[in-house]
Amino acid sequence: MPRKVGNILLNVEGRYFQVDxxxxxxxxxxxxxxxxxxxxxxxxGAILIPGNADRFGLIIDYLTGEYQLTxxxxxxxxxxxxxxxxxxxxxxxxxxxTKYEARDKQRVQEVQRTxxxxxxxxxxxxxxxxxxxxxxREQNY
Numbered sequence: 001m002p003r004k005v006g007n008i009l010l011n012v013e014g015r016y017f018q019v020d021x022x023x024x025x026x027x028x029x030x031x032x033x034x035x036x037x038x039x040x041x042x043x044x045g046a047i048l049i050p051g052n053a054d055r056f057g058l059i060i061d062y063l064t065g066e067y068q069l070t071x072x073x074x075x076x077x078x079x080x081x082x083x084x085x086x087x088x089x090x091x092x093x094x095x096x097x098t099k100y101e102a103r104d105k106q107r108v109q110e111v112q113r114t115x116x117x118x119x120x121x122x123x124x125x126x127x128x129x130x131x132x133x134x135x136x137r138e139q140n141y
Contacts, residue, residue, distance in 0.1 A: 008035070011046035015053035019060055027063050030086045055080045059087070 008021040024031035039047045049056065058077045061067040069077075078097060081090030 009044065009046040010049045010056075011042050011044075012049045012051055012056040013053040015057070016044075016046055017056065017060060023063060027089075028085050028087045030084070051080050051084050059085065059090075062090075063087070 007018050008024075010017045010019060021031075021035050025035055034047065034049075041047055055077050058069060058073050059081050062069055062074070062077060062081070074093075075097075078090050078094050081087040082094035
């Protein structure tokens with residue numbers, strides 16, 4: 001397979017990606033180390049990369065900026081980009097997402113506790129109204 005000077009061929013799940021090694025190395029310590037070490041290669045000389053090929057393609061699009069990713073696409077690459085490839089911007093997004101989800105979960109729990117208290121108060125109010133009705137009937141009020 002012909003390659004341009006300065007480019008590298010990567011194999012993710014049998015899909016090939018021809019990318020600029022300098023771009024990847026500048027964006028990720030994982031790729032910096034990978035390109036400096038002896039890497040496992042396939043029969044075409046492509047470096048074997050772990051991960052999901054579809055998400056890896058989106059990560060390449062994200063890093064090159066050639067295509068505008070949708071929010072859904074961006075969300076789908078955060079975990080791989082942060083954990084597998086150690087891309088700082090995706091690590092940051094992963095941490096932000098985790099913090100936001102924890103805060104959101106805490107808010108949901110607060111609402112649930114408030115609703116439980118309101119249910120308890122409604123039951124108490126119903127019991128109180130029933131007791132008042134009982135007293136009124138007894139005293140013909």
